[in-house]
Each structure stands twice: as C-alpha cells, then as structure tokens.
Amino acid sequence: MRSGTVVAGFEITYRGCLASDGTLCGPLPAFTDDTELLRQLYRAMVRARVFDTKAVNLQRTGKLGTYPSCLGHEATHVGVGSAMRAEDVLFTVYREIGTKFWRGVDMLDVLLYWGGDERGTNYRRTPQDFPFCVPIASQMPQAAGAALAIQIRGEPRCVLVFIGDGGTSQGACYEALNLAGVKQLPLVCVIVNNRWAISVPVSAQTAAQTLAQKAIAAGIPACQVDGNDVLIVRETVAQALERARGGGGPTVIEALTYRLSDHTTSDDATRYRAANEVEAAQRIEPLARTRRFLESRGLWNEQAEAELRRECGEAVDAAVKQYLATPKQSTDSMFDFLYAQLPPALRGQREDARRYSALKT
C-alpha cells in the first residue's frame, strides 16, 4: 500500500423532520399516517411533563427525595418508548420517565423509587426491564450482556440502552459498544446529548464533533437526530431496532436535546450556565412544536389541550395520593432480598432491626 493512502473514513448524518416552529424540515415518516398515534405521542410527552413538574414540586415541599427532572427530554424519551416492542429490554439512566411510562411503568412506581422505596422498581408490565441506573455508564455492559443472551437464545428481541453525554466518557461505554460491534448484538444505544453533565458542557467532555462518532471506532453505524423531534426519534430508533431484530447488528443514535432543568433538585444550574443559553433552548423545546404540528393538520385544538392537561393532572394527583399513603416497608425487606434465602448468619441482624424499629414507633 502507498504511504499516505486513506485507510478509513466516516460520516455522521444528521436527521430531523419537525422544525422547532412545527413546520417540516425533512420527509415525514410513513407512520405519521396514523393520526391517533401522532396524538398519542403528544399526549405521552405532556403526561411526562405534568408528572415531572409535580415531582419537582413534591421535592421542594419535602415530600420526595432528590429528583432528576426530565424537562426538555420528552421527545427523545417518548420517541424511544414508542419505537420499542413490549418484549424488548430497556436499560435507562435515571431521567427517562417518558420511556418508562410508555412501557407501562406506573407513576406510582417512579414516585416510590425517588421517594426512597425499592418497590418502585417492580415494573409489572415489562418485568424484563432494568431499573434506573445511577452509576454513570454502568448500565452499558449489562445491556450488552442482555443483548448477548438474546442472541444466544435466538430470540426476536432487542435491547435498547440509554446513556448521557457525560456517560460517553466512561470506559464502560466503549467496552460495551466494542462488544456489541464484535458480536453484532441486537443492541440500540441512544446517547441523549442534553449538553450538560451536571456543570460540565459537552465541549469539556470531548473534543469529538459528535457523540455519535464514538460508535465508529467500535465498527457500529451511527447517526445524529434532533432529539426534540419526536417523529424523527421514533422513526430512527424503530429502523435501528428493526435492523437489529433481523440480525443486522447494533446502532448508535445521538439525540440532540437540552436539559432545561437543573441536573437534579439538589443542583442550581444558574451557577454554571448562562440564562440566554437556556432561553434559546426553551425556544426549541419539543412540546410546543409537536402541538403546532398537530394543530396545523387539524388533529389538535385548545379544547383537546385543556382536556389532556386535566386528565394528566388527575392521573398525577391520584398517583401522588397513592404514593403518600403507601406505608414504608418493614425492616425485614432490607434483608429478605439479599439472597434467595437469608443466610443464617444474618437472622440475628434481621431480628435486631425488627426490635429497634418497633421501639422507635
């Protein structure tokens, strides 16, 4: 080979369809013929936001623990959820309630989890899904393992794993993508680039032009999408899942969005980012454009909006009521799920916990 020969190259394509003003900036995916589905997508986004607003308020009034808001991520989360099949396996970080709700996780479960109760991870409708994952990027190797299990068993299922922009700096991210490439696993990875890992902007996280291109080194096809465009997220993820289901291997999709909230309720983002940046991001947030799009097609109006807001408010209030009325678990629960059977050496400690807890009440 001649010295100086180019031996590898790559391109990352950006995809979008719904512009921030609700007009079209790309071809409409075929699924948009289903007008009821379009309305469902919008409803799910609003439901996530109404829940999110309430959850932050609950934390502010001391009724919920630290909570990571999903404000601004609704299109990515709902788009992904709607593209998955019920039997697929979902691995999330800790913000993706829009995806979880779409898959049938109850609002009560999410409240219980952030309210300090492990019962909130007991997803009845998708019992194969993993719970929220707090240690950054540690869900990635597990997702690769779940995809490997599916491949070994020859099942027509896929794994979808979320990771954030900060998570792409972790070794576990590369390790998992590398395995997915080597074994051609049925894995779709959605990198939610919301521009901020707590106080660190993406520019300080990596010198790469895109996060999607991190897949290239693992030999995985990748693209970048407008993560505030629920239509393109759903379409791109659905195509990737379909390819994976047919044995076509993994895909990485970078969804560009913006964390409009603080990192969590314990954070104050005004300490590290400019108000004008957040204001600019507000103008391209996902809900308004989706509503405008629906209205332009005669699929939505003021009355439908009012009705939806009322429904969501009622659903959230009912979940909150149930959450606040849920008594805490017994201290036995600290011990009873450590092993299939409690080791004899722990029986004494379980008794102690019971006794002291009874004294306190």
Added chain:
Amino acid sequence: MGKMTMVEAINMAHAWEMAQDPSVIVLGEDVGTNGGVFRATAGLQQRFGKQRVQDTPLAEGLIAGAAIGMAAGGLKPVAEIQFMGFIYPALDQIASHMARLRNRTRGRLTCPLVLRMPHGGGIHAPEHHSESLEALLCHHPGLRVVCPSSPARAYGLLLAAIRDPDPVIFLEPVRLYRHARQDVEDDGRALPIGHCITLRPGTDLTIVTWGALTVDCLKAAEQMSPEGVSCEVIDVSTLAPIDFDTILDSVVRTGRLLIVHEAVRTAGLGAEIAAVVAEEALYDLEAPIRRVTGYDTIMPLYRLEHDFIPGVARILDGIRATLSV
C-alpha cells in the same frame, strides 16, 4: 472416577453442568480457543460450540457487567477473570449491580452467575497476578464468596455455585491448581455452599483458614501431633456469608483460636472472624485469638512471595504462641 488436579476438576464441573443445563454459558478472556490461561476451560468450546463458550474483548468490567445482563436475561453465565489482581475494573459492576440487583428490584431481577478467578500467589507469576483480595468482595452483602481447597471440593462447590440462584464469586487458589491429584468422581454432585469444612478434628486448638493455606495448616497440625498437641483445622470454604456456627462450636471446645490467611492482615477476613469469636465466645477462650497472615505490604514480586505468604514455620509459631498462654 480418576486422579486429577484441581484445574482438571474445575474443567470437569464446567463440562458436567454445561451438558446438563443448556443455559450455562462460559465467557471471559481466552476461555474459548485457548481454553483459559490455566486451562480451566480447555476443550469446552470444541465440545459445546462458540455460542456457549464465548471469548470476550479484554475488559474485566465488561465481562462482569455482561454476565449480569445475561443472568437477568435467563442464562447462567460462568465468567472467568484471568487473575484476581485484575478484578478492580469489575468492582463497579460487582458492587453496584451484581450484589444488589435482587435487592433493588425486590426480587424481580436476579443474578444467578459465577465469576471465577485465580486467587493468591506462590507460582512465580508476574506483578498483579498473585493477589488475595477476598475481603473486598466479602464486604458486599448479596454476594457469595467461595474458595475451594482440593480438587474434589472444587468440583462439588463449582457445581453448587453454578446452580445457586445468587451471584457467586469463585476463588481458585493458584497454588492448588496443580498441587496434588485426587480421586474426583464425575457424578454431578454439588457440595453445599455456606458451610465450613472441618479438615482435621482436634481438641487443643482451632485453626481457621481457607484456600491454599489449608495445606500448610494441615502440615503444621501434623507436625504438632508428636508433641501431643491436637489441632482442629477448619476450612472456611464459603468466605461470605460465613458459617460462624461451625467456628464457634469448635472454639468453645478447644478454647484457642488461630486464624491463618494469605491476604494482608489489616481489615482482612481474619479480623472479622476474630471479632465474632470475641463477641460470642470470649469467656470460652483460654488464650488471646492470634492471626498468622500476609504482612501489611504490597504483594512482592515473586522472589519474595514465599516470604510474604505464611508458611508452616510461621503457622507453627502461631500455634505455639497460642498454646503458651
């Protein structure tokens, strides 16, 4: 039945369970074509195919994490970490997820997997290849940590580990891999996890140990016999959760306790055993509890490794010191 080494017995246990249970999958670095650097998985890929014996990329955190995903997905992964000194990148997966998945999902998702790895030194291996890090793992509720001390016990305990509904860390003492041959029946019979094994009954002193040092402790006990000293030798066998009943029963009878381990002394598992015996049986003791352990130093390169690992001479001194009170 045949005379075999521990590493051959470990291989045989893999093969038995893989033949019985199609959900058992072996994974790790060099476990497939190469059959493992210690040959523990030799021939398994040829026999069971590449789907069931998977060579992975070189990443311990990935191996542990992927095993979790596979286990929760209905398989029974038996994953190999090539040396215990390389366990650190996998600790995040082990501590943050493997040990906790059952608990944090209230039993919905579980981790029936085995993470095997060589343990300890004594075979002239390079730096980072001779560590005894069991205390790191025993500190995580939700895990079982098992350390066999003979070919037959390795066979039976590995079968039990694979069949266990919870994650089991399986520590294989490298010094014993090819130390001695023993008759091992390939009958698929598991040995119970969660029990100490009394290797030698005695009346004057209890020696509690595990792994490769069981051999040295038995030698020391034998050498004390002509002096009329009867040592009981207990192989802890399951290092977490520990069967304290067997240890306490013995100490109450003998009144004296010597704990012997290869790992560094500070915050080692011996400290926990000493603390429990002090809490539960102090007034049955006729002498202070003593420990003979690795020093609180970095595991040295191999020219000094046998100066670090407690040998028969140090164990004999420990026995005499305990008896002198």
